[in-house]
Amino acid sequence: xxxxxxxxxxxxxxxxxxxxxxxxxxxxxxxxxxxxxxxxxxxxxxxxxxxxxxxxxxxxxxxxxxxxxxxxxxxxxxxxxxxxxxxxxxxxxxxxxxxxxxxxxxxxxxxxxxxxxxxxxxxxxxxxxxxxxxxxxxxxxxxxxxxxxxxxxxxxxxxxxxxxxxxxxxxxx
Numbered sequence: 001x002x003x004x005x006x007x008x009x010x011x012x013x014x015x016x017x018x019x020x021x022x023x024x025x026x027x028x029x030x031x032x033x034x035x036x037x038x039x040x041x042x043x044x045x046x047x048x049x050x051x052x053x054x055x056x057x058x059x060x061x062x063x064x065x066x067x068x069x070x071x072x073x074x075x076x077x078x079x080x081x082x083x084x085x086x087x088x089x090x091x092x093x094x095x096x097x098x099x100x101x102x103x104x105x106x107x108x109x110x111x112x113x114x115x116x117x118x119x120x121x122x123x124x125x126x127x128x129x130x131x132x133x134x135x136x137x138x139x140x141x142x143x144x145x146x147x148x149x150x151x152x153x154x155x156x157x158x159x160x161x162x163x164x165x166x167x168x169x170x171x172x173x
């Protein structure tokens with residue numbers, strides 16, 4: 001099932017498995033499923049070239065994780081992140097960096113993916129993105145000390161400008 005979701009999202013299961021397993025040390029294995037809604041703090045257009053369809057931007061956001069499977073270690077984690085995208089006709093790469101915090105304990109995540117646009121029910125474009133994430137080695141403090149691993153995420157724009165994201169991570173601690 002996991003491999004089918006990766007294939008659907010266009011992510012090689014070899015890449016994700018290598019990234020996750022390559023950083024893991026012996027410890028407790030944690031599979032988590034989560035959701036969050038990114039609220040935009042800053043959106044800065046870096047390029048908007050109508051003639052070629054090129055559009056580049058920087059975004060800063062915040063959210064709170066709701067863990068839906070795999071315990072509650074990540075439930076209620078406050079997320080602050082930033083990312084950049086360079087799109088051509090609504091399609092292209094996106095990447096960024098997040099800092100996650102719960103009661104003063106923190107860990108950092110790098111992420112990357114691809115975005116694309118589809119026409120929504122109201123005839124307006126809706127942005128969709130999917131990709132992978134990995135915990136920055138050695139970045140965990142407190143309850144997140146020794147955390148390693150990563151996973152996949154997918155999301156879409158909401159009418160109010162927020163961005164709803166879901167994901168699965170495979171961690172070791």
